[in-house]
Amino acid sequence: MSDQKNPYGPGTTGHVWDENLAEATNPPPKWWMIGLHASWILVLLYTLVYPSWPWFGGAFKGVMGWTSIGEYKQDLAAINEVRGKYENQLPGKSAAAILADSELNEYVQRSAKVLFGENCAACHGSGGAGNPGFPVLADDEWLYGGEIDKITQSITAGRQGMMPARGGASLTEAEVDELARAVAATDPTSSPLFTGKGTCFACHGQDGKGTPAMGAPDLTDRIWRFGNGSFEEVKYTILHGVNDSNDANSRNAEMPSWQQRLSETEIKKLAVYVHQFGGGR
Amino acid sequence: MSEKLAEQSVRIEDLYDDLDKWHVNTGGETIHAKRMPGRFRQLKWLTASTWLLFFLGPYLRYDGRQAILFDIPDRKFYIFDITIMPQDIWMLSLTLLFFAILLAVITSVAGRVFCGYFCFQTVWTDVYTWIEEKLEGAPHKRRKIDSAPMSFEKLKLKVPKHAAWLAIAMLTGVSFAAWFTDAYELWEAYVTLSASKAAWIVLALFTGGTYLFAGFMREQVCFWLCPYARIQGVMYDTETILPAYDRHRGEPRGKLRKGNTVEGQGDCIDCNQCVAVCPTGVDIREGQHEGCITCALCIDACDAVMEKINKPKGLIRYASWDELEGKPVPKLLKRPRVLVYLAIITAAAIGIVYGVTHLGTFGLSVVHERSPLFVLQSDGSIQNKYDLKILNKSDVDHPVRLTARGPEGLALRTPAQPLTAKSGRVSSFTIFVRVPRRQLDAEMQPLIFEIQSVDDDGANAEYESMFVGPRQ
Numbered sequence: 090m091s092d093q094k095n096p097y098g099p100g101t102t103g104h105v106w107d108e109n110l111a112e113a114t115n116p117p118p119k120w121w122m123i124g125l126h127a128s129w130i131l132v133l134l135y136t137l138v139y140p141s142w143p144w145f146g147g148a149f150k151g152v153m154g155w156t157s158i159g160e161y162k163q164d165l166a167a168i169n170e171v172r173g174k175y176e177n178q179l180p181g182k183s184a185a186a187i188l189a190d191s192e193l194n195e196y197v198q199r200s201a202k203v204l205f206g207e208n209c210a211a212c213h214g215s216g217g218a219g220n221p222g223f224p225v226l227a228d229d230e231w232l233y234g235g236e237i238d239k240i241t242q243s244i245t246a247g248r249q250g251m252m253p254a255r256g257g258a259s260l261t262e263a264e265v266d267e268l269a270r271a272v273a274a275t276d277p278t279s280s281p282l283f284t285g286k287g288t289c290f291a292c293h294g295q296d297g298k299g300t301p302a303m304g305a306p307d308l309t310d311r312i313w314r315f316g317n318g319s320f321e322e323v324k325y326t327i328l329h330g331v332n333d334s335n336d337a338n339s340r341n342a343e344m345p346s347w348q349q350r351l352s353e354t355e356i357k358k359l360a361v362y363v364h365q366f367g368g369g370r
Numbered sequence: 371m372s373e374k375l376a377e378q379s380v381r382i383e384d385l386y387d388d389l390d391k392w393h394v395n396t397g398g399e400t401i402h403a404k405r406m407p408g409r410f411r412q413l414k415w416l417t418a419s420t421w422l423l424f425f426l427g428p429y430l431r432y433d434g435r436q437a438i439l440f441d442i443p444d445r446k447f448y449i450f451d452i453t454i455m456p457q458d459i460w461m462l463s464l465t466l467l468f469f470a471i472l473l474a475v476i477t478s479v480a481g482r483v484f485c486g487y488f489c490f491q492t493v494w495t496d497v498y499t500w501i502e503e504k505l506e507g508a509p510h511k512r513r514k515i516d517s518a519p520m521s522f523e524k525l526k527l528k529v530p531k532h533a534a535w536l537a538i539a540m541l542t543g544v545s546f547a548a549w550f551t552d553a554y555e556l557w558e559a560y561v562t563l564s565a566s567k568a569a570w571i572v573l574a575l576f577t578g579g580t581y582l583f584a585g586f587m588r589e590q591v592c593f594w595l596c597p598y599a600r601i602q603g604v605m606y607d608t609e610t611i612l613p614a615y616d617r618h619r620g621e622p623r624g625k626l627r628k629g630n631t632v633e634g635q636g637d638c639i640d641c642n643q644c645v646a647v648c649p650t651g652v653d654i655r656e657g658q659h660e661g662c663i664t665c666a667l668c669i670d671a672c673d674a675v676m677e678k679i680n681k682p683k684g685l686i687r688y689a690s691w692d693e694l695e696g697k698p699v700p701k702l703l704k705r706p707r708v709l710v711y712l713a714i715i716t717a718a719a720i721g722i723v724y725g726v727t728h729l730g731t732f733g734l735s736v737v738h739e740r741s742p743l744f745v746l747q748s749d750g751s752i753q754n755k756y757d758l759k760i761l762n763k764s765d766v767d768h769p770v771r772l773t774a775r776g777p778e779g780l781a782l783r784t785p786a787q788p789l790t791a792k793s794g795r796v797s798s799f800t801i802f803v804r805v806p807r808r809q810l811d812a813e814m815q816p817l818i819f820e821i822q823s824v825d826d827d828g829a830n831a832e833y834e835s836m837f838v839g840p841r842q
Contacts, residue, residue: 118396191785195798218742227745228753310748367745367755367802 172200176354184357185237188364201362204355208347209363217366222315222341227366230312234301235370241360247346250304254330254339256287269324277308315340397590400516401651402509403499404643408670417487418496425541428548440550446794452726455763457733461725468718473598475711477605479702480688481612485602486665491591494542494584495649498535505531509646535585536577543576589650593661603660608691609705613666615644615655615686616694623655626679637685643675644668644686654686731768731829732791733761736801736819743838751781752810752839756801760821760831762791769824776817776837777805788824803837810839 101111117125136142140156142149169176175196179187187193206215213219217226229235232250233243255265260282268287271280277289277297284290290297292305299307306314315331316322326340333339347356363369395401405411430437432450439448447454454461476483485492506512506527518524547569548556559565560573583591592599606612620638638655645653647668650661654668672686692699702708739755747753762768769788774780783802791797803817817837823829 120397198800214742216739216741218745225742225745227742227755228747230748307748311746311750312748365800367753368747 175200179354179357182357184241184360184364187357188237188361188369194361194365197358197361198365201358204351204359205362208351209359217363217368224314225312226363227368228312229368229370230307230310231301231368231370232299232304232306232314235364235368237360237364237369239301240363240369241356243344244351244356244359244363245346245348248304248344249332250342251333252292252305252326252331252340254333254336255328256282256289260287260327265324265327269320269327272308272327273318273320273323275309275311275318314342395589395651396594397587399651401589401649402512403649403651403667404509404646404671405500405503406643406647406667406671406674408667408674410666410670414487414496414665414667418493420488421490421493425545428545428553436552438549439552442550452729453763453765454729455733455761457761457763458725458729461722464718464721464725468715468722471711471714471718473602474605475708475715477602478607478610478705478707478711481606481610481664482599482602482662483664485592485599485663489598489663491583491596492649492663492665494538494580495588497538498584499588499649501534501538502531505534532585535581539577539580539584540573542580543573546576547572589661592650592663599660599663606658607707608697609699611688611690611693612658613654613662613664613669613686614658614689614691614694616684616689617655618694620655620685637676637681639675639679641675643671647671729763730831731762731764731823731826732770732821732831733763734819734821734831734833735759735761736833736835738835738838744840746840747804751804751806753802753804754817754837756803756819756835758799758801758819759796760789760791760799761796762793764829765793767791767793768826768829770821770829771824772799772801773820773822774803774817775820776803777809777815779809780805780817780837789821791821791823805837805839807839810837811842812839813841814838 100114102114103111105111116122136149137151138153138155139151140148141151144150175193178193182190182193187197209217212223213226214223219225219227224232231239233239233248256268260268264282264286268277268280268282268289271277271283277283277293278295280287282289283293283297284295292300292303293308294300294305297308299305306312311318313322315326329336329338329340331340331342347359351359427438428436435448437448437450441448445456473484502512506515515524515527544556544560551569556565556569559569565573587595615638620636622634622636623638623640624635626639644655645651645668647670648654649665649667650663652659652661654662666688669686669688673683676683676685690699735758737757737759739757743754745753745755758772760770768791770791771788772782772784774782781804783804785799789797789799801819815837816834818832818834820832821830
């Protein structure tokens with residue numbers, strides 16, 4: 090191999106390895122140098138525009154005054170401007186009027202999801218699917234009525250029903266068994282105890298179809314407030330009652346009042362949202 | 371070692387020899403190609419003129435609006451009386467596939483036809499150098515001016531050229547932007563300096579890009595920037611016809627002495643005209659080169675010379691490797707590669723035609739509520755909730771009637787029918803379906819939603835969803 094075949098010209102660093110291997114002193118390519126200088130100029134400009142260098146009293150703030158919280162607030166304002174068109178109409182309208190307005194209803198369906206998730210879903214499940222011990226909101230059975238005003242009232246003031254243990258402590262174990270069998274068969278009136286000694290009818294009605302004004306459920310349908318409607322579950326409810334302070338094992342059922350925590354508009358939105366789960370009347 | 375292998379093996383010395391001759395222009399020298407008339411030159415102007423569509427297209431009107439408009443903010447593409455919405459974007463994929471394979475089939479048959487005749491880089495560079503030649507003169511004059519020190523005379527030549535270049539660059543930018551917004555309003559906005567930020571950015575990018583690429587980088591773009599140059603290069607095979615130098619006829623080359631042929635000399639008279647006219651600075655006589663955009667201008671140059679020296683034309687001509695080496699050339703439609711490409715193109719074209727003719731009025735989609743999947747009702751029936759979305763692609767509102775087919779005894783609960791599908795947007799409705807529990811013999815059963823316009827019998831759509839019940 091000839092020494093004359095160096096394609097890079099004669100300039101080398103002077104070091105020679107393995108007899109003829111030399112390091113050429115070619116300058117970096119022009120495009121590479123342009124890239125290098127463009128890079129540091131860009132870094133400099135960036136750090137001038139945005140907060141960067143350590144500086145007296147904190148850090149250099151940048152010539153544009155950009156802050157991340159400022160950008161957040163700007164974005165939030167942009168979102169609120171879009172929402173404002175609908176939000177501004179809500180305070181002046183009743184929940185029923187919002188429900189009837191298809192556009193507002195649609196807006197509430199889209200926007201109240203977060204509200205429901207934060208405040209309601211812990212007990213009632215997402216989408217109102219319910220949880221053991223907490224009522225399903227998506228079905229058509231309502232303890233206190235499924236009309237939009239009733240739902241609004243339930244959220245605003247809360248609900249707490251009461252069912253005394255053993256029909257007011259009067260029933261024997263055997264009588265509780267008999268009553269529980271009749272109720273579990275969704276035919277409560279088949280037991281004379283229902284309208285007799287048990288005094289169930291006082292709240293659940295002569296026909297066992299419940300009294301929404303008192304929050305007493307319909308016992309003739311397939312929806313159960315506690316458990317799955319099996320004999321054992323029904324028996325437990327009759328034995329210990331609901332919210333009966335005299336019985337330590339009583340079923341607990343309390344819907345807290347939300348008017349301290351949520352604004353009136355938020356409650357209206359929730360009522361419309363819940364109403365649209367599928368069971369609202 | 372067999373003779374053939376020995377011939378193919380590469381000696382280290384050869385690599386060094388190659389390196390010695392290896393000449394790559396990385397932008398250090400400006401190529402001033404000679405412009406010669408000829409049939410490929412004419413063809414090139416003809417193909418380049420297809421780009422007039424790019425400049426004039428946006429001013430076409432149809433039915434009171436721009437005939438072809440890609441409205442990005444509203445997500446609607448208007449092409450004459452067709453309106454394409456994002457839901458039909460699969461046709462875009464087919465269109466891209468169509469053109470990608472079209473590029474492949476043409477490249478495998480006739481080389482970089484796109485590069486040489488249609489590519490914006492080639493066309494704009496061609497126009498820029500044409501202006502350069504008109505203002506500054508032939509290549510040797512231009513080289514002289516370039517190397518001369520700055521003077522008033524030089525400025526007098528350079529300023530009009532750059533002004534003309536920038537004007538074309540800006541017109542390119544405006545024309546591009548005009549496809550995406552109303553062209554006439556856009557001009558007004560630019561002229562009154564009231565255009566949107568996006569419009570100014572597009573104009574700046576295209577003006578800067580065109581000026582830089584066509585004015586200064588030119589063949590460097592094809593050499594180092596463009597991926598298609600590489601992709602197309604590898605799609606050649608020995609059957610691809612390309613502008614090629616017939617070395618069997620041309621070699622050994624040698625200068626013509628006193629107009630007489632020298633005994634034993636090939637037809638190439640080493641006049642270098644083929645190199646002088648090459649816009650990328652390639653010597654076609656060295657064989658296939660990555661820088662060759664197959665523009666065939668060297669064919670024009672060589673033919674003109676051959677005519678002068680009374681030799682047959684076609685020393686440089688469109689020919690395949692096989693043809694030049696005297697091998698049999700298979701028929702076009704007997705090449706598997708061409709057939710496969712044609713099959714793909716045909717499939718894509720059929721898809722596009724089907725898509726455009728079957729756009730439909732409605733797009734219907736139904737989302738089943740997942741939480742909860744189903745709800746037990748007081749009468750023992752099972753209720754499912756659905757979010758129904760009707761996209762109305764037409765420009766009038768449609769009242770539509772919704773029906774559902776599925777498990778026996780199903781009851782549909784909808785907002786007041788007919789539902790209104792608003793024009794040009796998605797209208798969504800919450801739908802409930804109830805089925806008596808005894809009718810449910812499987813956990814999941816198909817449920818088909820159908821919408822039918824009350825006004826237009828031809829406007830309908832259906833969507834298959836599921837009805838979910840308790841585990842059996």
